[in-house]
Amino acid sequence: MPELLEIETYRQAAEPVVGRRVDRVDAPDDWYLKGGLEAAEVTRVLPGVAITGTGRIGKLMLLETDGPTLGLRFGMTGRLIVNGDAALSDLEYGSNRDNPAWDRFALWFTDGGSLVMRDPRRLGGVELDPDTTRLGPDAASVTLKPFREILATSSAPLKARLMDQARIAGLGNLLVDESLFRAGISPERPANSIRPDEVAQLHRSIRQTITTLGRRGGSHTGDLQPARVRGGLCPKDGEELRRTEVGGRTTYWCPHHQA
């Protein structure tokens, strides 16, 4: 599913549309427009504006314009198609079929190019001028000191805290499971029970996971990933992985080396 790494790939794929001017907007699905937005408004406001830049905070992608800023969320199955080319060809848990019926939002530019959001399950959405203050610091760049504070101020399970986008933005189910697997820490421990040395270890682990999996090609390329199945064995020590629900998400972790 799209986590920080995939959204960053999408953002880079969207770079070529910077400088282009919107000619036409397709917003066939009002459900996909968030924050009280309606198709009538986007088709009134967006034609004529020029794209001035791209951005990303966590899993939120931004398209800056000389008018309102567009906030694009891809949910679990959203893909980005720029000028007819999909930014990612293999999306974990998503359908990679190219069915135009799943096009939920599209910008057509005056030079003929386009930017399309294709999302089978409609878990993503589009917003104008999204409230970015509701997001924590990006997981790829958060420094140790605020990270410490984020964990120290909650008794929620560690994994739940790491997936709370208002505290730290960008981590989804796969990146969190992989980071905790690498750091050797249980996802179920209260966030504020993690010792200082473990916090530092986890902070390093998150950054290293982002870098390594980014190089490999996405959040589904982790060492733990092949074992994230019922009865899967820990790639590190061969112990049968535990499959529990933490923070409302299916969690795979090793009871032997993740304490």
Place this chain on the structure above:
DNA sequence: CTCGACTCCTGTTAGC
């Protein structure tokens, strides 16, 4: 305020 339970979406797949 915090936190967990619940809800939404629907294509894919396991199993009968």
Place this chain on the structure above:
DNA sequence: TGCTAACAGGAGTCGA
């Protein structure tokens, strides 16, 4: 072969 039910997870809401 054809059907059903379980499953996936990002994000918002609601109540304790």
